[in-house]
Amino acid sequence: MRRIRRRRRAHSVVAMSDLEVRDLTRVFASGDTPRRAVDGVSFTASSGLLTGFVGGNGAGKTTTMRMIMGVLAITRGEVRFGGAPVTRHDRREFGYMPEERGLYPKQPVLEQLVYLARLRGIAAPVARREVLEHLDRLGLAGRAKDHVEKLSLGNQQRVQIVAAIMGQPKALVLDEPFSGLDPAAVDAMADLLREHTRRGVPVLFSSHQLDLVERLCERLVILGGGRVLASGTPDELRTKGFTRHRLVLSGDAGFVRGVPGVLAVDVDGSSALVEVHDDAAATRLLSAALERGAVQEFSPVRPTLAQIYREVTS
Structure with missing residues (x-):
């Protein structure tokens, strides 16, 4: 692994900052007929709240999350954080769990998580302590020295979750974080996310598990055909x-x-x-x-x- 330059770790107290998506649009060139994958999507993931992002395959959830994180260029619209256009520095302090998992299969769990934490500016001893604590809470304390490829898909998912929440992120954008988790792991993960919302962190996560989203989320955004079809609190949606x-x-x-x-x-x-x-x-x-x-x-x-x-x- 390459040498890592240490940055100052962000303070654990997070200012109350909403993550706003305004008229977000993404058009993909496809021959003579461009495809509009996301079409004027607007919503707010409020600080201190869990916001569920639901929709069928091809609804535009992953494309929207990639634009929020700057992984994919925005055709039109903007992303704002704390009332201002989101910056590269802001995004470096976001926790992101992409659709395509980014783990090194032939490296030990603990070693690579400490490495990823140090990339976020966390000192090695602090990173090791935090990683071990999270692995223990997610039932993986005994697998810390195993290579990722030796883990089940569900356990690999838990490792990826730890990678996303390291270092007190200022916002969390998680693409299908509960996929493949057993009920005990779902509960443990939900507890971790609530700890971040109590710090004032906006948490946006997508899921196909509608019963889980209904149980956990304070706000919901339903996407279809690249557009917002409905949004609001569960009670607001029920009364429409x-x-x-x-x-x-x-x-x-x-x-x-x-x-x-x-x-x-x-x-x-x-x-x-x-x-x-x-x-x-x-x-x-x-x-x-x-x-x-x-x-x-x-x-x-x-x-x-x-x-x-x-x-x-x-």
Whole structure:
């Protein structure tokens, strides 16, 4: 390994700084027909919050993250950090986990993580202590001297995570950090990320695991076709569109199909799942139900992130 020039390590206290993406666009030249992979994407990964970045394959998540980190040139738009255009110095203090993992397969885990930490300006003794602490928390203390190629894919993922979070980064941009992790490792990783948000760090991560994103994130950004289809807190996303209610009666619920302003999503005997367009429709539905007998339940149903995702991407 080449000799490393030591830089001063950044202070562990992070100023409250948002990571902002404004009208970010990337066009790839492809013969006579350029391809617009990301088209006017705007959102904010707020300081001290976990922001989940979700979308199908080809939605533009990885391309957006590469532009945030300066790995890929921006066709139009800008990235801002702390209220100003992001600089090369800012990016050097970001923790980044790319889609293509950057580990050396034939080098020992501890040795290369210490090396990567020293590239970020951390003194060797401090780096070694921090690496060992993180490996222990992720269940890899006994594998520190193993070559990366000897580890399972899930354990390699844990090593890559450690590489991204070393040195008190000012922001974290993580592409599929939970991929291949078992439940215990997911919990350990979530705890580590929350420690960074408590320092005021904005954390943006992509994932195909919608239930995990829903459980962990304070804000969500749903991408499709290179554009933002929906964004906000989980509660904000749940309240957009029509409200679903569950209606349970003493008799048959089939009549709901004929109530104006009510869409019957599912009817099964005495129960029905309906979408109510407005308060007037809810009143009509409940009045019609009471005319037919006792109403045992009429309550709103909170949609899951998976249901919201299917609705906005369909």
